[in-house]
Amino acid sequence: MSDADEIARLSLVTLHGLSPLVYALFTVAFLKQVAVPTMARTLYRHGTGDIVRATILRNDDTIVFFGQLLDHGPGSPMGQEWIERLNRIHAHFPLRNGDSLYTLATLALDPESITGALGVSLFSPTELEAHWQFWRSVAERQHVTDIPASRDELRTWSAAYEQAEHIASHDGREIAAALVTAFGERCLPRVLRRWDGQVIAALCPSRLREVHGLPEPSAVVAILTRAALRAYAVTAGVRRVPADRSLVRDFGTARYGDRPVEDVGYQRRPGRGA
Secondary structure, eight states: OOOOOHHHHHIIIIOOOOOOHHHHHHHHHHHHHHSSHHHHHHHHHHGTTTTHHHHHHHHHHHHHHHHHHHOOOOOOOHHHHHHHHHHHHTSSOOOOOHHHHHHHHHHHHHHHHHHHTTTTTOOOHHHHHHHHHHHHHHHHHHHOOOOOOSHHHHHHHHHHHHHOOOOOOOHHHHOOEEEEEEEHHHOOGGGGGGGHHHHHHHOOOHHHHHHHHHHOOOOHHHHHHHHHHHHHHHHHHOOOOTTTOHHHIIIHHHHOOOOGGGGGSSSOOOOOOO
């Protein structure tokens, strides 16, 4: 698919780049990643990791990376510059190839799997294939190996990986708590933040809730969360969307101003090990 990058950008940014939706899907995908103890340990770092010290900034920066890649394409000079920055960040940490491959799976599959589990179909088959090809291209440039040959094969691999690797851990649960709080602060009105854990839990599969000790969502929260997503889906075809919507602006420049690529993401602190 020669136009996969552009289809992915139009799908994930222009059509469905609404900030609360992006942040909610991102939070659940991140919860899945830190359900893997090795990934949680790398991020938590005995409580010194940015993901628990400055959770919102850490999340915003990650979404800015996604936005830059979606805006420019991973094969463009700008896309390659941001991927090289990611590679320099990852070089500080002992990452297993399987963990990197699972991150690819959450990016390529979760927008559809999370919303689909709630009975909502936001993406066409062409869009889903474009998501897969886009993120596979990113992963290849990050030197991830043993990438499955198709989206369906990746889904099968991911399910087996979760079955084997999703295990409750102290580090994972601490990060999960920070992610839930950040979601509430970023996306919910103050009066609703007491239910931040239930809202996120309503978007999570039951095993993920169990791994992280998330609450069982009340019937009311589950119904309202599903209804909000369905209302969004029903109006997607008639709602006007801003043609210039940008994750880079919404999660980056609008909040933190213009920053060079080296100032986005993990910053190695002088005198501290990774």
